[in-house]
Amino acid sequence: MALNADWLAVVDERIDQKNQRFTAVGTVADWAPPTVMVQFDGSALAVPVKAFGGISAGVGHRVGLMRFGTDWAVVGSFQSPTRGFIARSIRDSASATFTGTEVIVQSVTFTAEAAANYKVTAVQSIQSTVANDVGSVRLRWRNAKTLTPANSTVITQNIPAIAASGRGVITVCIGQISGVGGDVTVAVGMARDTGTGTLQSFGAVDRQENLLLVEAF
Structure with missing residues (x-):
C-alpha cells in the first residue's frame, strides 16, 4: 500500500x-x-x-x-511535610534583671521547611520590684542560628501590668511563622515600658517553668 x-x-x-x-x-x-x-x-x-x-x-x-x-x-x-512538635525550651531559673533595655530571656533554634507553617507559643513570668510597673513581653524570630533584639522581628507582644513582685504575672504570646526555610531562631524578649522598678522573669524548679514551644501545622 x-x-x-x-x-x-x-x-x-x-x-x-x-x-x-x-x-x-x-x-x-x-x-x-x-x-x-x-x-x-x-x-x-x-x-x-x-x-x-x-x-x-x-x-x-x-x-x-x-x-x-x-x-x-x-x-x-514522596515526603509528607512535618506536622506536630518541632522544638521547645523550658527555663526553670530566673532571668537576668532588666529595666528599659530589652533583654532576651529565652530562645530556641530549629530547622524550618519552607512549605510548613509554624506556631510559636511562649508562656512566661514577669515580675518587678515595684508594683504596677508595665513591661513588654515580645515574641521574636530571625532566619538564623542566633538573634538579638536589634536584628530580629517581633511576631507579637503582650504588655502586662505587673501587680506585684514575687513570682510576678504569667503572660502568653502566640505567633506564626510561614514560608521560611533553614535555620530559624525564636526568642522571648522583655523590657520595662513604664515604672521605676527592676524587672525579672521568675523561674524555679518545681515552682515556675517558662515555656517556648514550636509546632508545625
Whole structure:
C-alpha cells in the first residue's frame, strides 16, 4: 500500500509521541507556589514548573511531575511535610534583671521547611520590684542560628501590668511563622515600658517553668 502525505503525517506524530516524556521525578530546589523550581533527575539545573494546589513540599523533597501540553507540574510529593512538635525550651531559673533595655530571656533554634507553617507559643513570668510597673513581653524570630533584639522581628507582644513582685504575672504570646526555610531562631524578649522598678522573669524548679514551644501545622 502506498503511503500518502496524510499517512506519513500520522506516522510522524506517533513517533513524536513515543519520544516524548509525560511523567518525571525530580528534587525541589525552591518552593514558592504556584511556580516552583525543580531539578529533574538526570539534569544538573533546576527549572521552573507549576504545582497543583494543595500539595506541600520543601527544598530537597522528592516530587513526581506530569506534563500538560508544554507545562510540567508537580502532582505529588514522596515526603509528607512535618506536622506536630518541632522544638521547645523550658527555663526553670530566673532571668537576668532588666529595666528599659530589652533583654532576651529565652530562645530556641530549629530547622524550618519552607512549605510548613509554624506556631510559636511562649508562656512566661514577669515580675518587678515595684508594683504596677508595665513591661513588654515580645515574641521574636530571625532566619538564623542566633538573634538579638536589634536584628530580629517581633511576631507579637503582650504588655502586662505587673501587680506585684514575687513570682510576678504569667503572660502568653502566640505567633506564626510561614514560608521560611533553614535555620530559624525564636526568642522571648522583655523590657520595662513604664515604672521605676527592676524587672525579672521568675523561674524555679518545681515552682515556675517558662515555656517556648514550636509546632508545625
